[in-house]
Amino acid sequence: NAGVTQTPKFQVLKTGQSMTLQCAQDMNHNSMYWYRQDPGMGLRLIYYSASEGTTDKGEVPNGYNVSRLNKREFSLRLESAAPSQTSVYFCASRTWTGVGNTEAFFGQGTRLTVV
Amino acid sequence: TQLLEQSPQFLSIQEGENLTVYCNSSSVFSSLQWYRQEPGEGPVLLVTVVTGGEVKKLKRLTFQFGDARKDSSLHITAAQPGDTGLYLCAGVRWSADGLTFGKGTHLIIQP
Numbered sequence: 001n002a003g004v005t006q007t008p009k010f011q012v013l014k015t016g017q018s019m020t021l022q023c024a025q026d027m028n029h030n031s032m033y034w035y036r037q038d039p040g041m042g043l044r045l046i047y048y049s050a051s052e053g054t055t056d057k058g059e060v061p062n063g064y065n066v067s068r069l070n071k072r073e074f075s076l077r078l079e080s081a082a083p084s085q086t087s088v089y090f091c092a093s094r095t096w097t098g099v100g101n102t103e104a105f106f107g108q109g110t111r112l113t114v115v
Numbered sequence: 116t117q118l119l120e121q122s123p124q125f126l127s128i129q130e131g132e133n134l135t136v137y138c139n140s141s142s143v144f145s146s147l148q149w150y151r152q153e154p155g156e157g158p159v160l161l162v163t164v165v166t167g168g169e170v171k172k173l174k175r176l177t178f179q180f181g182d183a184r185k186d187s188s189l190h191i192t193a194a195q196p197g198d199t200g201l202y203l204c205a206g207v208r209w210s211a212d213g214l215t216f217g218k219g220t221h222l223i224i225q226p
Contacts, residue, residue: 004157031211031213033213035213035216040218041218042121042203042216042217042218042219043158043203043214043216044216045212045213045214045215048211048212048213050211050212051211056212058212058213090157090158092157096211103148103160103163104148104158104160104213104214106157106158107157108156108157109155109156109157
């Protein structure tokens with residue numbers, strides 16, 4: 001019952017450092033998403049991948065890059081971390097068939113602090 | 116741009132009381148979902164409402180989708196401490212670009 005697995009769970013970075021957040025799902029979902037959650041702001045979409053081989057920007061893409069490595073894995077990279085990127089990051093996946101009302105499954109989150 | 120307005124943002128009530136959380140938008144969605152999130156965890160789906168005017172019940176929780184499919188409400192009857200958590204509404208569009216979330220309602224049920 002793994003579902004969506006994110007690593008790491010916690011990370012502290014210095015300003016300017018880079019890192020990659022990993023996400024893998026074992027539910028054969030075609031679509032995967034990266035959100036960030038900040039106090040008072042809710043969940044905001046950073047990037048998404050509707051299907052293997054495609055990626056698109058969401059609401060807050062600046063400072064991030066993504067890679068859809070295969071159907072299972074979708075990584076999020078911070079090239080030069082900034083304090084404004086301190087947040088909790090969630091990966092999610094779902095099967096999108098064009099109807100849109102399928103359940104999204106979330107990982108447990110990565111709590112990132114940039115100092 | 117925050118397309119979904121959720122209210123109230125915080126709610127603390129006594130066990131046994133009833134409460135309603137609202138989710139409003141100026142946009143039409145193909146469906147609307149409600150998620151519950153506990154500390155240190157990701158959101159977990161409670162329900163999806165699809166048809167305008169639809170009402171769904173999940174034990175003591177009642178979910179309603181507005182006739183115009185722009186708003187929704189969550190009503191909890193006889194709240195219990197186990198209902199404590201962050202409740203998020205999410206609008207689902209006809210495209211693949213994920214869900215639009217409201218800012219959430221932090222609910223605390225005191226024994």
